[in-house]
Amino acid sequence: MRQQIANSHRLVVKVGSALVTNNGKGLSSEFINDCARQIAVLRAAGREVLLVSSGAIAAGMQRLGWVVRPHAMHDLQAAAAVGQMGLAQAYDSTFAQHGLQVAQILLTHADLADRVRYLNARSTLNTLLALGAIPIINENDTVVTDEIKFGDNDTLGALVANLVEADALIILTDQNGLYTADPRRDATATLVSDGRADDRRFEAMAGGAGSSISRGGMITKVRAAQRAARSGAHTLIVSGHAPDALISASRGEAIGTLLYATESPLAARKQWLADHLQLAGSLILDDGAIQALTSGRSLLPVGVTSVEGEFGRGAVVACRSHEGREVARGLANYSSVEARRIAGRGTQDIETLLGYMDSAELIHRDNLILL
Numbered sequence: 001m002r003q004q005i006a007n008s009h010r011l012v013v014k015v016g017s018a019l020v021t022n023n024g025k026g027l028s029s030e031f032i033n034d035c036a037r038q039i040a041v042l043r044a045a046g047r048e049v050l051l052v053s054s055g056a057i058a059a060g061m062q063r064l065g066w067v068v069r070p071h072a073m074h075d076l077q078a079a080a081a082v083g084q085m086g087l088a089q090a091y092d093s094t095f096a097q098h099g100l101q102v103a104q105i106l107l108t109h110a111d112l113a114d115r116v117r118y119l120n121a122r123s124t125l126n127t128l129l130a131l132g133a134i135p136i137i138n139e140n141d142t143v144v145t146d147e148i149k150f151g152d153n154d155t156l157g158a159l160v161a162n163l164v165e166a167d168a169l170i171i172l173t174d175q176n177g178l179y180t181a182d183p184r185r186d187a188t189a190t191l192v193s194d195g196r197a198d199d200r201r202f203e204a205m206a207g208g209a210g211s212s213i214s215r216g217g218m219i220t221k222v223r224a225a226q227r228a229a230r231s232g233a234h235t236l237i238v239s240g241h242a243p244d245a246l247i248s249a250s251r252g253e254a255i256g257t258l259l260y261a262t263e264s265p266l267a268a269r270k271q272w273l274a275d276h277l278q279l280a281g282s283l284i285l286d287d288g289a290i291q292a293l294t295s296g297r298s299l300l301p302v303g304v305t306s307v308e309g310e311f312g313r314g315a316v317v318a319c320r321s322h323e324g325r326e327v328a329r330g331l332a333n334y335s336s337v338e339a340r341r342i343a344g345r346g347t348q349d350i351e352t353l354l355g356y357m358d359s360a361e362l363i364h365r366d367n368l369i370l371l
């Protein structure tokens with residue numbers, strides 16, 4: 001019995017492009033209907049469900065009559081815009097047949113990187129859940145470029161699980177779960193039943209996407225499980241083709257691969273820091289500063305040897321070793337220009353160097369997470 005999933009109250013369900021679009025042949029009304037039916041059963045049992053759905057680009061390509069996935073960003077964005085309409089329409093009418101209201105949420109990385117927008121997104125999702133609606137979430141593909149994309153929706157699913165502090169993330173895909181190697185390439189691969197989400201061996205087993213329809217593959221699912229575990233969510237990777245997959249999973253039946261969370265969840269503010277995919281800049285630290293951070297102390301300017309990038313006060317920055325390893329990240333109390341001036345200097349010099357001193361620390365330990 002998979003107690004972790006059976007006891008989960010708030011679930012994020014992620015469905016991949018291949019499932020939603022019948023391997024790119026167009027929206028699969030059969031899959032969408034099956035998904036809605038099962039989610040209605042979970043809702044009736046008192047569970048809260050959020051759905052992260054891919055498929056906009058694949059559905060848009062089919063609607064536009066494109067056979068080959070385009071490379072140009074503007075074509076992908078156009079396909080997503082066309083496809084998202086069909087996706088929303090299909091979810092709206094299908095869930096209505098099962099007596100459920102849906103709500104569309106399109107998110108970008110920038111929405112989660114900005115503290116105010118992050119809190120707004122969280123409160124809207126919580127309100128929708130309280131109203132009994134099913135939030136259906138996708139990346140806002142039409143406004144993001146490659147550098148700032150989540151790219152695959154496994155990552156987005158994990159970030160949503162962090163955002164709403166879900167108990168579990170269920171990733172429905174086209175394989176039975178995580179295998180010891182990509183089963184499309186290795187016929188001897190066997191299914192992993194469960195393991196700790198932070199077990200690094202799983203990353204080595206997982207490969208890329210199974211088809212040109214999807215992004216990410218199994219590696220992004222394993223990393224999503226690691227990320228979800230940071231807010232205490234367990235991840236189940238399971239086949240969306242298995243009959244009643246969601247219902248069986250939520251009963252705790254042993255299907256798919258369970259990657260369970262072991263650490264206690266990070267405090268909400270620290271979770272937000274950990275969720276940043278892109279950072280504004282880096283502070284390069286000497287060994288003494290790295291040791292101080294590791295033993296739970298704040299970062300003082302004296303331990304910083306150089307500053308990379310341009311950022312303002314309050315930006316999220318990485319703390320790196322000289323070798324480039326990210327050891328921590330946090331909210332900078334000074335801008336990059338100010339940080340360059342006070343780097344390597346004692347706290348008593350800050351006022352003379354800058355003309356004022358707001359805080360003695362470059363990053364306070366309350367605004368710092370170790371990685």
Ligand SMILES: Nc1ncnc2c1ncn2[C@@H]1O[C@H](COP(=O)(O)OP(=O)(O)O)[C@@H](O)[C@H]1O
Pocket residue numbers: 015016017018019054172173174175177178179180181182183184205206207208209210211213214215216217218219
């Ligand atoms: N170790 C592995 N176990 C299972 N599947 C794997 C593994 N490594 C790579 N894959 C591939 O990952 C694919 C699932 O991911 P992906 O194609 O991105 O689908 P989705 O659209 O559901 O996210 C599988 O079809 C499989 O070919």
Ligand SMILES: N[C@@H](CCC(=O)OP(=O)(O)O)C(=O)O
Pocket residue numbers: 015016017018053054055056057058080138139141151152153154213214215216217
């Ligand atoms: N936002 C994109 C999803 C990207 C994607 O293909 O993800 P996935 O199928 O989960 O690997 C879309 O809706 O097409």
